[in-house]
Amino acid sequence: MTCYAIGRLRNVEMGAEIVAYLEAIDATLAPFEGHFIIHGGKKHMLEGTFVGDLIVIVFPDNAKAQAWYTSSAYQHIKALRTKNAEGEVFLIDGVDADHRAADILSS
Template sequence: MTCYAIGHLRNVEMGAEIFAYLEAIDCTLAPFEGRFIIHGGQKHVLEGEFAADLIVIAFPDLARAQAWYASSAYRNIKPLRTRNAVGDVFLIEGVDTDHKATDVLSS
């Protein structure tokens, strides 16, 4: 089941450390088959407010997402982000392609 690493980042200070983080992150994802599916982008807010940046990285499964986050390659660059942005980061598993909204009622 696809697993997503979600970053909800606020107050990002675009400077040398963030640039270094962005230049290095792709190499940390490759061994775990991670790929960006959302990385900031223009927002078209339909309800409420959303003043943060949203980042979504897809992995083939939870194990690879966890292994990426725990990898030494990612741990080495993570402080470049955490010193320069405030936010929430979490992993969440996706659903099958045939998922229906009512499927959550049987869980």
């Protein structure tokens, strides 16, 4: 099942370290078949407030997402982000195309 790495980042210091992180991250994703589907961008708020940027990276499954995050290649650049931005990062599994909202009631 598809898995997503979600990041909500705030107070990003756009200096040399973040630039180095951005230049290096794509190479860390490739071996695990990961790629960006959302990377910041203009938000059109419909309800509530949202501060910061949303980043979503898709992987074929949770195992590949976990393997990417713990890989030496990603761990090598991770501090470039964490020292220069605040936020939350987590993995979450997607649902099948036939999923319906009420399906969670039987879980």
